[in-house]
Amino acid sequence: MKIALLGYGKMGKVIERIALERGHEIVLKKDEHNTFDGLEKADVAIDFSAPSVAVENISTAINHGIPVISGTTGWLENYHQIERLCNEKNAAFLYGSNFSLGVNLFFELNDYLAKMMAKFKDYKVSMEEIHHIHKLDKPSGTAISLANAVINRTDKNNWAIENPKEDDVFIDVKRIDDVPGTHSVFYNSDVDFIEIKHVAHNREGFALGAVIASEWIIGKKGIFSMKDVLDLHK
Incomplete structure (x- = not known):
C-alpha cells in the first residue's frame, strides 16, 4: 500500500515507521515546506496535520479520488463540508478523534x-x-x-x-x-x-490504529469511523 502522509510531525514520523514495518511505502511526506507532489501515487492519505490546514489536506486528497484517514482535531466545524465533498466525489473518508x-x-x-x-x-x-x-x-x-x-x-x-x-x-x-x-x-x-x-503510554497505539484504518478503508466508499474498523457497532 502506498501512503501519503499529510502532516509530518511527531505523529507522522511514528506512523511512517509503523507503516514501513508493516510493508507499506510512503510516497509523500507533506508539511509546511513542500507541496502535494506525489499525492497522485497514493492508495490512501493519512492526515495528522494542524487544524488550520486539515480541510485543505483532506479536500485535496478526496478531489484526487484518494481515501483519507484523518486524526487531526480542532477543525470539526467544517466536518459537514468534508462529508458533502466525500459524498459528491463517491470517495472514502474516516475521521477519528483517537485511533488507539x-x-x-x-x-x-x-x-x-x-x-x-x-x-x-x-x-x-x-x-x-x-x-x-x-x-x-x-x-x-x-x-x-x-x-x-x-x-x-x-x-x-x-x-x-x-x-x-x-x-x-x-x-x-x-x-x-x-x-x-x-x-x-x-x-x-x-x-x-x-x-x-x-x-496512553506513548504514541504507538494512535499510529498503529491509523495504519490499520488505512489498510481497512482501501476499496470502500463512504463516511466511516473507528467503530467500523473495529466492528464495534451494537
Whole structure:
C-alpha cells in the first residue's frame, strides 16, 4: 500500500515507521515546506496535520479520488463540508478523534456507563484531560467525543472548559510536558466517587490504529469511523 502522509510531525514520523514495518511505502511526506507532489501515487492519505490546514489536506486528497484517514482535531466545524465533498466525489473518508484500540474500547465503556448513570441524579459528571504542552486544541478531540457521548445519554446540554453551567459537562484541561494523553470521566456524589480512566503510554497505539484504518478503508466508499474498523457497532 502506498501512503501519503499529510502532516509530518511527531505523529507522522511514528506512523511512517509503523507503516514501513508493516510493508507499506510512503510516497509523500507533506508539511509546511513542500507541496502535494506525489499525492497522485497514493492508495490512501493519512492526515495528522494542524487544524488550520486539515480541510485543505483532506479536500485535496478526496478531489484526487484518494481515501483519507484523518486524526487531526480542532477543525470539526467544517466536518459537514468534508462529508458533502466525500459524498459528491463517491470517495472514502474516516475521521477519528483517537485511533488507539484502547481508547475506542474506552469510548464504548464511557457510553455504557453514561447510559447507566443517567437516572441517578445524585451523581455529578465531570471530566479531565491531560496532554503535552505542544497540543494545539483545547479540549482534545478525544475529550469532546467522550463529553458528547455523556451529553447524548444524559440531561447535559453542552461541555465547557471554564465557568460551567449546571447543564454542562465540565472538562478540566491540563497541559504537562511529555504526556501523550490521559482522559478521565468522574461521577461524584455525597457518598462515593466513580472514575474511569484511559492512560496512553506513548504514541504507538494512535499510529498503529491509523495504519490499520488505512489498510481497512482501501476499496470502500463512504463516511466511516473507528467503530467500523473495529466492528464495534451494537
